[in-house]
Each structure stands twice: as structure tokens, then as C-alpha cells.
Amino acid sequence: MQTLDVRASLENLERVEARAPTQEAVDKFARKRIELAKAALETLATLGYANTSLREIAQHSQYSHGVLHYYFSDKLDLITCCVSYYKSICVTRYDDVVVEASSADALLDAFCDRLVETLEREAPLHRLWYDLRAQSLFEDAFHEDISIIDRKLEDMVWRVCNTYCGLAGGHPTLSRASLYAVFDGLFQRALSGYIHGDTGASGQLVKEVRDLLPKLVSAA
Amino acid sequence: MQTLDVRASLENLERVEARAPTQEAVDKFARKRIELAKAALETLATLGYANTSLREIAQHSQYSHGVLHYYFSDKLDLITCCVSYYKSICVTRYDDVVVEASSADALLDAFCDRLVETLEREAPLHRLWYDLRAQSLFEDAFHEDISIIDRKLEDMVWRVCNTYCGLAGGHPTLSRASLYAVFDGLFQRALSGYIHGDTGASGQLVKEVRDLLPKLVSAA
DNA sequence: GAAAAATTTGGACAGTTGTCAAGAATTTGC
DNA sequence: GCAAATTCTTGACAACTGTCCAAATTTTTC
Numbered sequence: 216m217q218t219l220d221v222r223a224s225l226e227n228l229e230r231v232e233a234r235a236p237t238q239e240a241v242d243k244f245a246r247k248r249i250e251l252a253k254a255a256l257e258t259l260a261t262l263g264y265a266n267t268s269l270r271e272i273a274q275h276s277q278y279s280h281g282v283l284h285y286y287f288s289d290k291l292d293l294i295t296c297c298v299s300y301y302k303s304i305c306v307t308r309y310d311d312v313v314v315e316a317s318s319a320d321a322l323l324d325a326f327c328d329r330l331v332e333t334l335e336r337e338a339p340l341h342r343l344w345y346d347l348r349a350q351s352l353f354e355d356a357f358h359e360d361i362s363i364i365d366r367k368l369e370d371m372v373w374r375v376c377n378t379y380c381g382l383a384g385g386h387p388t389l390s391r392a393s394l395y396a397v398f399d400g401l402f403q404r405a406l407s408g409y410i411h412g413d414t415g416a417s418g419q420l421v422k423e424v425r426d427l428l429p430k431l432v433s434a435a
Numbered sequence: 436m437q438t439l440d441v442r443a444s445l446e447n448l449e450r451v452e453a454r455a456p457t458q459e460a461v462d463k464f465a466r467k468r469i470e471l472a473k474a475a476l477e478t479l480a481t482l483g484y485a486n487t488s489l490r491e492i493a494q495h496s497q498y499s500h501g502v503l504h505y506y507f508s509d510k511l512d513l514i515t516c517c518v519s520y521y522k523s524i525c526v527t528r529y530d531d532v533v534v535e536a537s538s539a540d541a542l543l544d545a546f547c548d549r550l551v552e553t554l555e556r557e558a559p560l561h562r563l564w565y566d567l568r569a570q571s572l573f574e575d576a577f578h579e580d581i582s583i584i585d586r587k588l589e590d591m592v593w594r595v596c597n598t599y600c601g602l603a604g605g606h607p608t609l610s611r612a613s614l615y616a617v618f619d620g621l622f623q624r625a626l627s628g629y630i631h632g633d634t635g636a637s638g639q640l641v642k643e644v645r646d647l648l649p650k651l652v653s654a655a
Numbered sequence: 656g657a658a659a660a661a662t663t664t665g666g667a668c669a670g671t672t673g674t675c676a677a678g679a680a681t682t683t684g685c
Numbered sequence: 686g687c688a689a690a691t692t693c694t695t696g697a698c699a700a701c702t703g704t705c706c707a708a709a710t711t712t713t714t715c
Contacts, residue, residue, distance in 0.1 A: 247662095262573065263569075263570065263572075263573035263574075264485055265484055265485035265570065265573075266573065268701075268702060268703080269702080269703065269704090270701085270702080270703090278663070278664090279663065279664050279665065280664095280665085280703095281663070281664060281665070281666090281704095281705085281706090282662080282663060282664080284703085284704065284705070285661095285662070285663075289703075289704080290703065290704095342569070342572035342573065345568075345569045345572065346569040346570070346572065346573070348565075348569075349483075349562070349565045349566040349568075349569040350483065350485065350566070351627070352483075352562035352565065352566065352626070352627060352630055353482065353483035353485075353486065353562065353566070354483075355631070358627075358631050362627065362631075365624075365627075388650055389617075389647065389650065390643060390646060390647070392620075392621060392624060392643055393617055393620075393621060393643060393646075393647050395620065396616065396617045396618075396619070396620020396621045396623075396624065397609075397613055397616045397617035397620060398616075399616070399620055400612075400613075400615065400616020400617060400619055400620045401612060401613060401616045403616075404585075404612060404616065406572070407571070407572060407578075407582065407585075410572055411575070411578050411582075423610060423612055423613060426610060426613075427609065427610070427613050430608055430609065467692095488671075488672060488673080489672080489673065489674090490671085490672080490673090498693070498694090499693065499694050499695070500673095500694090500695095501674095501675090501676095501693070501694060501695070501696095502692080502693055502694080504673085504674065504675075505692070505693075509673075509674080510673065510674095
């Protein structure tokens, strides 16, 4: 069992004299955790939290079910790791859209393109997000990680809106919370439509956003 | 087993000659279904969809677990019945607020009061709604019922906003979908805060709504 | 290349799940 | 008040759950 050793070295890293090999072992262990979390995320996104068991997760990875308890102390530990990994994927989705924007219209175009792209290509992952966010209303253990991501998503929306308004020569009329709420809500509706076979869902989302965003900038 | 008989009479109601007693039996059967769905809703709201079993539901009712399969064909049938019952509770929450409003300010006051009241008094029920809406992204069987409620909630928000704007001498600047999205999103955030012990969640929600709604009415 | 450590496997466990059925208890119809 | 239909209880079932562990396998270390 390396688990405890690695954990210990994670906490007492400074006091360990043979740094190099231990550090490497820690990294290796952490890398495997991420690899497994990645596989777990795929299964979770396919089946949903309520219908996903550890055995199912293991079956969709290249390992047996026992290995999960070698790298994770329990199911909660695994899910938490999944959420952390998810964070690293999702919160920077629109960053390049923002920095590369040269005009308000160009930003709006790029933003809509990216919205549709992530909606259609990562639909299962998005629905898992909404699933886990709902779970956090019942399981306190999820709350902290989920709410951190929620704030980061709010920041992301804020950057887009604020940059757009700046390029349009004004500033946002709505609060950060309201801006996040409205875009998240529209996206969630489009996701539901897309998942259930409404082929016009993406187009409708773009139409809504194109109609909405210009209204949210104050007169200069 | 009355189940099949009642089902049949539900479908072939017109062709049954002895109307009175059969109809009564049907009603009785339906009433018991609702009674059980009510109890189930409470358990679901407490534990969440993922953590609620039929035995748990039965334990919090006054019946044994076998009775659930007498009144419901399977778990899905029960949940669906719960969702239908939930609909009858939720979609008229703000109706009297709308019809009794005499001025825009009065409507805004009453709306905020009602928001806080339902947030704090029915928090578990609200989190169940978000939970089940997320489930509908994985289980096709849920989708239809959930999306019907979603539309009714959108209508509800629209009535409030439209009435407010009318009293203020204008009309809403945002689409129905955007209006629902933003209020639902703000409410969801407040719900999360309230559930996790943030005592300022209600106040923050009211502050957001009071700031938001006036901005959503066009110049006459 | 042998000893030691790390990693993986597969089975076992106790508990839970949805579902079903036989019989007891209750209500209904006459 | 009795027979029939109903409602309800109880126990059983097979499958599945998270967790743990001993042994097999692989990798690392010297």
C-alpha cells in the first residue's frame, strides 16, 4: 500500500530527505488519480450521478474495480476528484474568445460559435454539471467544490459581458449574478433541447443570445 | 388486484355501464395514488432522487413497502405521479400576487415577499425540482413531464414581469426565455445559499430582484 | 537478477435495491 | 352476516451497491 506513504509525504513534504524519488511517486500517484477521474467523468456524464456505480466506472476504464479503492479512499473522494478535473476543463472555455475580440460584433460572433460548439460537443459533460450541482443541494460534502466552480463560471460570463460592453462603449447594466443566471439558464434550456433531439436548440440559443447581449449594455 | 381493472376502466370509461360505483373506485384509487405521491415527495425532497429508495418512501408513509407496487406499476410510475402532483403545487405560486397588484411598486413588493416565503418554507421541495430537472437530462421518461412544468414556470414568470411592466407603463425588453432564465437562476443561487446556512441569501435575492426588475421594462 | 515495494486482480462481505407473490386483513355488495 | 372483492403485510428473490482483503502481478531498488 503506497497510499498512506504518499499521503504522508504530501503533508510532510518538507521533512522528507530523499526528495526526488518521493516527489516522483507522488506525481505518479496523482497522475493516476486524474487518469481514473477522467474515465469516471465519462461514465458519470453518460449515466448520471444516480445511476453510476464504482463497478461501472471501473468497467469503462482499463482497470478492475478494486483499483479504485487503491487510489481513492471512497466514492466521495473519487467524485470530488472528478469535479476538480472538470473545473480545469470548463472554466477557461471562453478565455480566448475574450482576448482575441477586436470589436463588439466580432466578440458576439465568436461567443455564439463557442456556445454552440461546447453545447453540441460536450453535452453529456454539461448535463453532468447540472446533475452534480443539484446533488450539492443534498450532500454538503459536494457544496464547497461545486460552489467554487459556480463562481468561476460566473467570472467567465462576466469577462465576456464586460469585454463586450467595453467594446460597445458602455458597461453592463445587470449585476454579475444576474448576467450569469440569464446565460446559464438559456444554455441549460438549449442543452435540454439538444439532448432530447430538438435540432433547432442551438439556433434558438444563438438567436436568444444575439438578441440579449446588446440589450445589456448601458448607453455610454 | 384492482390495479388492472381500474386501469381498464380509466381507458374505457365510456363503455362501462355501471358508472357510479366504478367511477368511485377509480377516484378512490387515484386519491390513494396522490396520497402516496405526497408522502413520496416529502422523502424525495429530504434525501434527493439518487438517495431515495421505495422502501424509504414507504417507511415515511403509513404503509408497508409492498403497497407501493399495488398502486404504482414501478418506480418510474411513482416518480411521474410525484412530478404531476408537484406541478399542481408550484405553478400558481404567484398568481394572486399578480391579480392583486395595484401598482408596479406594490407588485414588486409582493413578488419579493412571496419569493422569500417560498424559498425559506419550501426549500427542500425546490431543490428536488432542480434535482429532477437534472435527472430528466439522463432519463428520457422524465423529460416530457418536467419540460411541461418548466414551460408553466416560464409562463408564471412571464405573467409577473408582463404585469409589472404594464403597471410601469411599458413592456418587457427581454424574451420570455431570458426572463425565466434570469429569475430562475437567481432563485437557484439563493436556494443554494439558504440551504447551506447563508442567512443573507434571502436578502441578497430580494436586493438582486429589486435591482433587476425595473431595468427590464422598456421606456413607454 | 534477487529482494522489496508498488500496483492490480478478483473474490468475498454485509447491506440495499426493485420487484414479485402468497396470504392475512379489511372493506364492499348483497 | 356471509361471500367476494379490495387492500395491505410480510417475506422472499436475484441483482447490485460500497468496501475490504489476500494473493497475484508488475515495477522499482540495489
